[in-house]
Amino acid sequence: MTFQLRNPVVWVATCTLAITCLASSVDAQMHEGRITRSFTEPIEKSVAASAESGIVAIAHVREGDRVRVGDPLAAINHNVLKESLAIAEANAAATARFDAATAQLDLIKSQLEAITGLVEDGHTNPYEVQQKTAEHHQAVAEVRAAKDELKLAALEVGRIKAQIQDRIIKSPIDGFVTEIHKQLGENVSNNEPQYATIVRVDKLKVRFYLDAATLRKSQVGDTVSIRIGPEKSRSSAVISFISPVIDPDSGLGRMDVVIENKDLSIQSGIDCYWQEQQQSVADRSTQIK
Secondary structure, three states: OOOOOOOHHHHHHHHHHHHHHHHHHHHHHHHHOOEEEEEEEEEEEEEEEOOOOEEEEEEOOOOOOEEOOOOEEEEEOOHHHHHHHHHHHHHHHOOHHHHHHHHHHHHHHHHHHHHHHHHHHOOOOHHHHHHHHHHHHHHHHHHHHHHHHHHHHHHHHHHHHHHHHHOEEEOOOOEEEEEEOOOOOOEEOOOOOEEEEEEEEEEEEEEEEEEHHHHHOOOOOOEEEEEEOOOOEEEEEEEEEEOOOOOOOOOEEEEEEEEEOOOOOOOOOOEEEEEOOOOOHHHHHHHHO
């Protein structure tokens, strides 16, 4: 059987179109297949440390507990400070000297007023008035000194309370306690002040290293789609950082994205996959307009 080509021009055009479509299909598949693997990380990680050295006397949390900013994690022994605080509070409440000085001032003030009236009537001399005036100034000074003592006692109470607070280790962030570094009875020192590690996972961070072209067409704040876990389920993420530096050897640059995880359904350390986004710069510009 002989095959006869009736229209060579049509045949060439058909072949050209088929090859073009095949090339476009392959290119699209390669475009779809550009995937980079990474993993989820806590959005924040902090090591709570003690400002003072001493023995861990009280432990308020265990590994796995959820904490908020300012929650107490542990307390360093401060029995001596408690006794000092009791003494300082007693001194701050002791108003006997102030009360006595105030009463003495009132008495001398009344005497001075009486003597001043006698001078005007000629029944006493100015020297007695000067003497009583000096006593009045001394009484005023005694009242001021007694008041200053009460202020200093109150400041001492505040200082000791601050020292006690410095011996209470508190959580610096919201999150979960993942590791306790010191147990009850162990010493926390200036060289080893770490007590507990806290991680925040209501948001998760993923760090990718992508080619320069991808970084150029992306912006901080853009919403992108990534795939998470063995099932590669799709999830939205927001770009939080784009490195201005490209590694000359690999041609890649760093991009960080953040995933919302308020329900804590995604664990830290889960595999994540970046798939080349289909939205172009022109498309994003159109959306912005």
